[in-house]
Amino acid sequence: MRMHIIGAGAIGGTIGALMTVDGHDVTLCDADAAHVEAINRDGLRIEGPVNQLTVRVPAILPDELPSTLDRAIVAVKSHHTRSVADLLAPRLSADGFVLTVQNGLTADILTGALGADRVVSSFVNFGADVMGPGRIMQGNIATFRVGELDGGSITPRVQELADALPYAEATDNVLGYLWGKEAYGAMLWAGAVSDLSIADSLEDPRYRPVMIAIAREVLSQAPVPVESFDGFVPDDLESSLDRLAAFNRRSAKTHSGIYRDLTVRKRKTEIDEMLRDLDGPIFRKVGDLIHDIENGDRVCEVANLDELAMFVARGAAA
Numbered sequence: 620m621r622m623h624i625i626g627a628g629a630i631g632g633t634i635g636a637l638m639t640v641d642g643h644d645v646t647l648c649d650a651d652a653a654h655v656e657a658i659n660r661d662g663l664r665i666e667g668p669v670n671q672l673t674v675r676v677p678a679i680l681p682d683e684l685p686s687t688l689d690r691a692i693v694a695v696k697s698h699h700t701r702s703v704a705d706l707l708a709p710r711l712s713a714d715g716f717v718l719t720v721q722n723g724l725t726a727d728i729l730t731g732a733l734g735a736d737r738v739v740s741s742f743v744n745f746g747a748d749v750m751g752p753g754r755i756m757q758g759n760i761a762t763f764r765v766g767e768l769d770g771g772s773i774t775p776r777v778q779e780l781a782d783a784l785p786y787a788e789a790t791d792n793v794l795g796y797l798w799g800k801e802a803y804g805a806m807l808w809a810g811a812v813s814d815l816s817i818a819d820s821l822e823d824p825r826y827r828p829v830m831i832a833i834a835r836e837v838l839s840q841a842p843v844p845v846e847s848f849d850g851f852v853p854d855d856l857e858s859s860l861d862r863l864a865a866f867n868r869r870s871a872k873t874h875s876g877i878y879r880d881l882t883v884r885k886r887k888t889e890i891d892e893m894l895r896d897l898d899g900p901i902f903r904k905v906g907d908l909i910h911d912i913e914n915g916d917r918v919c920e921v922a923n924l925d926e927l928a929m930f931v932a933r934g935a936a937a
């Protein structure tokens with residue numbers, strides 16, 4: 620398969636490296652010039668307990684993309700989706716399509732720019748982090764599902780993608796997986812306002828009511844049946860916390876990408892896009908805390924999670 624991957628960060632870079640190892644013709648595209656230069660000079664290094672390998676894969680900047688693309692993977696942060704859609708719109712061939720491997724419910728931006736029939740979606744739950752230019756740490760192997768946005772049968776292009784992508788399987792309910800990740804992701808957003816690891820924030824009895832309440836808030840908005848994955852079971856949130864904590868303890872990725880954006884990379888998170896998709900007082904409170912941290916008015920510490928726990932307790936008692 621010939622594939623251009625727009626966004627060579629944690630997920631896009633890992634997918635591109637492993638597809639290249641499997642013999643596919645991959646080109647990485649990223650706006651980080653230092654990352655692109657390092658990949659072209661030294662290869663893309665995948666580190667961690669899952670893989671230790673260096674892959675020679677071509678990398679380009681966005682303005683170096685060819686004028687016509689048949690297939691592309693979108694792997695950028697959700698707040699960059701609009702700019703990528705504008706980049707792809709004049710380049711995507713008449714029978715071409717893109718696959719989004721992003722967090723959140725970003726497909727509507729892509730379908731609006733490219734057409735609903737030219738966008739395939741996916742749910743990605745393996746963990747990875749960019750450790751430096753040309754270096755990615757893959758923390759674990761986890762669920763990866765590919766499917767058409769409107770559900771129904773598994774189409775030939777979905778099966779082709781599932782066969783080509785690492786760890787992927789085809790599904791007829793990709794939105795069900797995405798809404799499950801929205802609920803699980805809401806727990807990660809809550810935990811990221813502290814400095815606790817993912818596993819510790821899920822497991823600590825002081826914060827279990829927060830995690831269950833925010834997941835329920837999200838699940839109540841799901842328009843499709845929600846799927847289970849990697850220990851998350853929508854109808855059994857109490858036990859899901861134990862399973863998810865155990866799942867995360869087995870990963871070399873201890874903290875969420877949200878936490879790393881706030882404390883390591885010191886860059887804007889995807890919170891505004893998440894607030895666009897999700898409603899509810901608990902998630903809005905998390906959004907306020909995240910905005911304060913982004914603005915430098917707070918730091919990631921347990922006191923923020925304690926404040927969130929009190930907010931949830933007051934709401935339950937009202």
